[in-house]
Amino acid sequence: MTRLHYFKGRGRAETTRWMLAVSQINFENVAIESPAALAALRATGKLPFDQMPLLEIDGLNLSQSSAMTRYLARRGGFYGKTDADALWCDMIAGAVADFAETSLQAAFQPTAEAAVQSLRGRFEKFGPKFEARLAENGTGFCVGPCLTFADVVLVEALTGYLEWVPDLLVGTPMLAVLYGQVLDLPGIAAYLNSAQRYPMAGDTYVIDAAGVLQRALPPHFPDRNRFVPVS
Ligand SMILES: N[C@@H](CCC(=O)N[C@@H](CS)C(=O)NCC(=O)O)C(=O)O
Structure with missing residues (x-):
């Protein structure tokens, strides 16, 4: 098990x-x-x-x-197909880890306002970069033609932000689409609805x-x- x-x-x-x-x-x-x-x-x-x-x-x-x-x-085969894909996965996952740290710390902030302010500030830095990466790759995914772990960890981090800042993705339409796609994956949808x-x-x-x-x-x-x- x-x-x-x-x-x-x-x-x-x-x-x-x-x-x-x-x-x-x-x-x-x-x-x-x-x-x-x-x-x-x-x-x-x-x-x-x-x-x-x-x-x-x-x-x-x-x-x-x-x-x-x-x-x-x-x-699971979520690391891209080439060494260059794997490198992009690692670079994006590294940026996502930096980005996600702010949502990991949100509950530790003294007020909800302070948490929201820190999340908005961090998204201003990283959100447009993730959007630009999606535009550059041009497939709807962060790396190559299909889903990789970079997409999964990015969307996981976004869920942590969206619970505090529901309008987060209004200015980043490709991120919003990726977000919806990943949430709809059978394994993810089942997990999110589970105990x-x-x-x-x-x-x-x-x-x-x-x-x-x-x-x-x-x-x-x-x-x-x-x-x-x-x-
Ligand atoms: N980089 C590690 C961080 C792990 C970490 O800091 N774990 C904390 C709990 S969130 C812990 O076990 N702290 C106790 C310790 O460091 O002795 C990871 O992502 O797994």
Whole structure:
């Protein structure tokens, strides 16, 4: 059985969930909900850097979300057809990771207004570049003539933005079309309608993650050091 170990939320495991979904690989979300559960996972020796997510698949223990998406891309034929395609996939996925960081941090912002402002600012930088790439490639996809993992991680990141900024794609029509196409893929549509899809991150997710990692909460939370062990 393919298992993905992470907090009870999307976070840095979500791109892997989308790649499993597009590949139509059944998987189990293993929610790590306490410091003891994380300690037990670390004690298995399956986390080379002591970090989550962990993906157990094909008898392998995968660490690092970018390695997971690329492994699944190779496995499922979502890495383009040529070395030049693969290079473009990597370049776009790298830019998407930079772009997605702002939505990963949105729930940690002090107010919704601050989150929306940071997301709009980041989209102003990257949105036109992604649109230009789609125009240049000219197939409706980011790389070559068909779907690659670059499209999947890009649309995953866009969903994280759109939940905060619903009018995000009004000025980027090709991105809007790609977004709709990827959401309609059978594996993705099934995943997004399943119980495995966690809701967008909010205070509960931020509190859960800090609790598991025994770290301080963002400064705007009351009693922000409540999970930090006293030495
Ligand atoms: N680049 C890594 C980042 C992993 C990461 O920072 N994981 C956090 C949870 S989101 C973690 O396990 N932190 C505990 C630690 O670093 O010891 C990835 O994308 O997989």
